[in-house]
Amino acid sequence: MVTGANGQLGREVISQFCKNYDVIGFGKEELNITNEDEVRIVINKVNPNVIIHTAAYTSVDGCETNIRLAYEVNTIGAANVAQAAGDHAARMFYISTDYVFNGEKELPYLEYDMTDPLSIYGISKLAGENVVRRLLPNSTIIRTSWLYGHGGKNFVNTMLQFAKDNKKVTVVDDQIGSPTYTADLVKVLLELIDKPGGIYHVSNTGSCSWFQFAKTIYKEAGSDPELVSPCTTAEYGSQAKRPKYSVLAQSELERVNIVPPRKWEEALKAYLGKESAND
Template identity: 40%
Template sequence: MKVLLTGAKGQLGSCFQDRLPAGWEVWATDSDVLDITDLEKVKRAVIDYQPDFVVNAAAFTAVDKAETEHKTAALINETGPKNLALAANEIGARLVHVSTDYVFDGEAITPYIETAKTNPLGVYGKTKLDGEIAVSQIQPDALIIRTAWVFSEYGNNFVKTMLRLAQDRETLGVVSDQFGCPTYAGDIAQAIIVLLQKKSAGGIYHFCGDEMVAWNEFAEVIFSSALRQGVLTRKPVVNGITTAQYPTPAKRPKYSVLDCEKIKNQGVILSLWKSRVDEVIAASNNK
């Protein structure tokens, strides 16, 4: 199998390369090699490389920055996947695209299924939703995986931010009224590989970690793990604060738990995120 991977230096892109099954070949590209917003370059790359699958791990993921950089966010999150779908169609390659829990408004009280009504609260979520729509219109057989609260040993994420802040802060205020499921990027990569290997039907699949938490509870799990592993010598006190006490440019859903039954039925194992936090902290410690 030949895979053209975009966003190769991001969290998911890096984890995907680490998990490539034996016999699969990958051309791992990032924005410096293949800018997904450039249709001609995308088409040339796809036609030249002739992949079986195009896996799009590229995105504009700065949720707050997107509020003021609408045009760039739309180019990367909507035009980019649209270009990849158009190019993939030219050679009959299958596209895998990744989206977000932020397509929902967070007003639900039970986990969101794939067909639940979308209503993004911010520019990031809106541009990601537009990307999903473009992909599914151009290539109905494409796989679209919505995920949430991504962390890994690579790039920037909540686990790394908390560990950094813990170095010199004795107390931390962390939001306690937004609920979601942390997800390890390596498990998303594995889920994509399983769906491709099983030739799962096209459409949207939800995939996230196995347990819901609020951000302050996520922070507690991180600090306990770091303390246990000797990465921290003391645990900062985590004070739960409300969203109102921590205003951000982008509004975020207060509840964005995804129902993962559909992907589980394809044989995909959910992300056991607490043990993944242990592994990511151990890996960061060894670097």
């Protein structure tokens, strides 16, 4: 069973998992995860073995002004799903974020490093992690970063449109992370089905700033990368604080003999159709 089935990650989960599993997906129109009774009724009916919980309120700045909604979806919604999963002895996968860290470390974050989120989004997602782990000790927490995929609003699609229009853009150059293609994340999810629960970091390897990422997207789209200018986070003026460095070490994947995803540059080319998605 997949929650958030109409989002870019939910769609990719269904697309890949349906080749080997019976999959049923629920978008927010079919399942309101903030309604405990509704969640229990739906999960009773489906009786899943595994629940992949991709539903989330992911607008980082939006969470700052819609605090109640952030907690209702990212924390209480996760708790409702976990509680119902426990009633059916179902395995639960909770998709979390690199924004649970404060970005002060300057080295890739290990799975059990201390968390210290800077934003309501990060705080609400960490609270979701904690409640899922408390209710379901065998659950799997997946922290990922800078996610993009087909059929969703994301940074890559926005920059592609700007590049197509040869638009000048200004992008922050003092936040470092790892862009992650949903197809590569879901490949690892498939491998984790048979692995022990716990916290896993999963992202494409390598790192860059949002500015470097944007320049690469412009270049791959055949537009002039010089149309992309750098600025600081302070100059850009976002509502939510973001970690300045949130690269994720993937030591737990390696511990269970799973090869981390390919480099972010290769994944971007695959997403843009410039090479096979299986390369």
